[in-house]
Amino acid sequence: MSAVVNGTECLYRFKIIMIGDGYVGKSCMLYRYFNGLFPEQINVNIGASCCDHILEVEPGVRVQLQIWDRNGHKSFWNRQLIQLYIGQSAGCLLVFDLGNRESFEVLKHRYTEMCNGVNTYTMLFVLVGHKCDRNEREVNQEEVEQFASELGAPYIEALAVTGHNVAEAFELLTRRIYQGYLSGEVRLHESWGKINDKKLNKDEPAENSKCCVS
Numbered sequence: 001m002s003a004v005v006n007g008t009e010c011l012y013r014f015k016i017i018m019i020g021d022g023y024v025g026k027s028c029m030l031y032r033y034f035n036g037l038f039p040e041q042i043n044v045n046i047g048a049s050c051c052d053h054i055l056e057v058e059p060g061v062r063v064q065l066q067i068w069d070r071n072g073h074k075s076f077w078n079r080q081l082i083q084l085y086i087g088q089s090a091g092c093l094l095v096f097d098l099g100n101r102e103s104f105e106v107l108k109h110r111y112t113e114m115c116n117g118v119n120t121y122t123m124l125f126v127l128v129g130h131k132c133d134r135n136e137r138e139v140n141q142e143e144v145e146q147f148a149s150e151l152g153a154p155y156i157e158a159l160a161v162t163g164h165n166v167a168e169a170f171e172l173l174t175r176r177i178y179q180g181y182l183s184g185e186v187r188l189h190e191s192w193g194k195i196n197d198k199k200l201n202k203d204e205p206a207e208n209s210k211c212c213v214s
């Protein structure tokens, strides 16, 4: 069974989220991935914005990705929100700013909070050191690698300004989820994963490359 999303047949659906402190560049990364451009102006997302995107994970196998980008400022981070936001996600991009030490500390703290029982489903991670154009780095390579190994996740450095490694970060995560799902390492809520009748009845398929903001 598959779903036709704006003329494209999709076999799987995954929800992924972006977590990171405010101002680390999450929305610019998503805009870059989605539109292939750096935004001239980025609207502050009051709550969360959500984009649907289609990605071919292997020849003939397309995934409908739902990507959630939440405002990272601490006033928007609390337990109920975490639960709402993270629930049913298959994967997460953990983003920090290489030129801002605090954003790395905040990210580690949020990761710990997320792991404290909010998500009963398996979630996979990719760690992203963003704004790698920064001349002065406040986070050194060893500590990043140590955190990545604690997460069991790959580490990638990206730059929304040029697009360097932005699509790679989203696609690396999606392929990890896909492989994990096939191997049984990733267990997903019944609304997600392989598309079947039940999922199609439950949720209207999204149009290709659609964004919404709240």
Ligand SMILES: Nc1nc2c(ncn2[C@@H]2O[C@H](COP(=O)(O)OP(=O)(O)OP(=O)(O)O)[C@@H](O)[C@H]2O)c(=O)[nH]1
Binding pocket: 020, 021, 022, 023, 024, 025, 026, 027, 028, 029, 042, 044, 045, 070, 071, 072, 073, 130, 131, 132, 133, 134, 158, 159, 160, 161, 162
């Ligand atoms: N140097 C540099 N700055 C960037 C890059 N990408 C984004 N920025 C800047 O970082 C700032 C914050 O970007 P946003 O994308 O709004 O950050 P955010 O993580 O979504 O922030 P919140 O929504 O508040 O959590 C903006 O001023 C961007 O212009 C980059 O690749 N390099």
Ligand SMILES: [Mg+2]
Binding pocket: 026, 027, 028, 044, 045, 069, 070, 071, 072
């Ligand atoms: Mg944002």
